[in-house]
Amino acid sequence: MxxxxxxxxxxxxxxxxxxxxxxxxxxxxxxxxxxxxxxxxxxxxxxxxxxxxxxxxxxxxxxxxxESEEHLLAKRQIMAWFGFQGIPVELEHYFPAISRQADIYVSDATVIEFQRSSVPISEMIQRTMDYLSIGLEVHWMLGQTIKKEKGRISLTIFQQAFIQFEQKLGYHFWHYSASDKITTLYYHLTFEKGNRFFASEMKFSSKAPMNEWKQKIARIITRHAYVKRDRELERQKICFYYAKFKKHGQFMQKLYSAGYYLHYLPKEIGVDLEEQFLVITPAVEWQFDLWETFFNMLEKGDTFSEECFLEKFQSVVTQIMTIWLSPNECLKLGKSYIAYLISVGVLSVVPEKRYRVKRVMTFSGNRVSRV
Structure with missing residues (x-):
């Protein structure tokens, strides 16, 4: 319709x-x-x-x-919220210079896009760039249902595209429910595994004025969440998953051809870190590729630069596509992996952003020859 x-x-x-x-x-x-x-x-x-x-x-x-009726209802509700506060607002404003029609146009300076249906993420990025090109401020509101279970939220690849970063809020995104007339800020997102995250929530009523919203956001305290992990159990689950669902996949075939068994790989390969959601490539796969093409070339006592490592890291991962995050956002994951290797004694820090190999990553079994 x-x-x-x-x-x-x-x-x-x-x-x-x-x-x-x-x-x-x-x-x-x-x-x-x-x-x-x-x-x-x-x-x-x-x-x-x-x-x-x-x-x-x-x-x-x-x-x-x-657009669905819920989409249209949401646009009207958001417009009404601004209107009740005396803020100039217009629905479905057309910008001839960029051939774009905005969901909501506020105060001749801001565009708000409400997205309920899944569309190509590249389309949302291009739409954003077009608005920015004519000097507009742009905000995206996710309208899809957020799945919640046992204190966690599950985000599809499309929903993750709305994630942005700010120092105090950390990774966060905005959500609007037309049926509840509630805006929710999901902030301090912390990756657990798969598509699951821990997140803090702050809800805003459509009857509350903007100043009240700003005051509530101002009270948010910067924090860093900690996720307790059982690395040994995680490795067992990875081995089970690949053996059952990915045994004929490209990665398992590559391991087999090279003479490796997944459960014999060094324990430092297959480590999920908090920033893992920034890349599509599974942790066990990019960390194995890093070991094979980078760490395997180094011996105890060798040093390397952070720049050299991050360049190799970027070559073995594919970053998720988002509206706002920088193309270099995934480097945070690479740096976290370096920090992890330092914490377990594989690397040590030397001056000028360099690292020294303290010990090589070892296998728990022998390599199998392929004749």
Missing amino acids: IFIFTAKNNNGDTFTITKMNVERIKQEERLFCKSCDSPVMIKAGEIKIPHFAHEKATKCAFASEG
């Missing part, structure tokens, strides 16, 4: 249709799409919420952006 909420008349006056003003708008002689200038008509039945629709088939780029 395709909905349009904003249209203009012959004089260029803009109308955002609601149940309250639909009869008034019907008095207009002609109404047109703000994006393509094609005639539109009013649709106001007993079931569907009032909206505009193109009178004829059209090539309007925005007529293909079908």
Whole structure:
């Protein structure tokens, strides 16, 4: 179902249709799409919420952006929140310079995009870059249901695209529920494993003014969460998972061809770190590739630079795609792995961002020859 909420008349006056003003708008002689200038008509039945629709088939780029009723309801609720506070706000504003139509346009300076359906992440990134190119501030609100279980939240790859970073809030994202009329800030995200995270939550009522929101956010204290891990158990689970579900996969075939068994690899390979979510590549795979192409070339006492290590690290991982995180965000994971190797005595720190091999990573079994 395709909905349009904003249209203009012959004089260029803009109308955002609601149940309250639909009869008034019907008095207009002609109404047109703000994006393509094609005639539109009013649709106001007993079931569907009032909206505009193109009178004829059209090539309007925005007529293909079908939105659910919940999506449209959310946009109206967010717009109303700004309106109640006397803040200038407009629904479905069109920017000719970049051929974009924003969900919500606030105070002639800010765009708010509410996203409920899964779309290509690259599309959201391009949309953001277009808004930024004309000097607009951009905010994204996730509208999909967040799965919660046993004190954790599970985020799909698409949902992780909304994660951003700020020093006090740490990794965080914003969520809006149209059914509850509640905005939620998920902050201090801490990766556990798979797609699961620990997170703090702060909820904001649509009846609360902006100043109250700002005061609550100001009270957040910077903190670093700690996740207790049983490395030995994690290794057992990794071996079981790959043996059952990935035994014919590329990684297992590579190990087999090189004469290695997964459960014999050094215990420092297959270590999940808090920043692991920043890359798509599983920890056991990129850490093995690092060992094979980097650490395996070093002997006890050898040194290497952080720059050299991070360059090799980037070559063996694929970073997740997000709207806001820097292309170099995944380097935090590489640095965390270095910190881990220092903590377990594999490496030591030397001046000028260099590291020395204190001991080599050893196998718990013999390498098997392939004839």
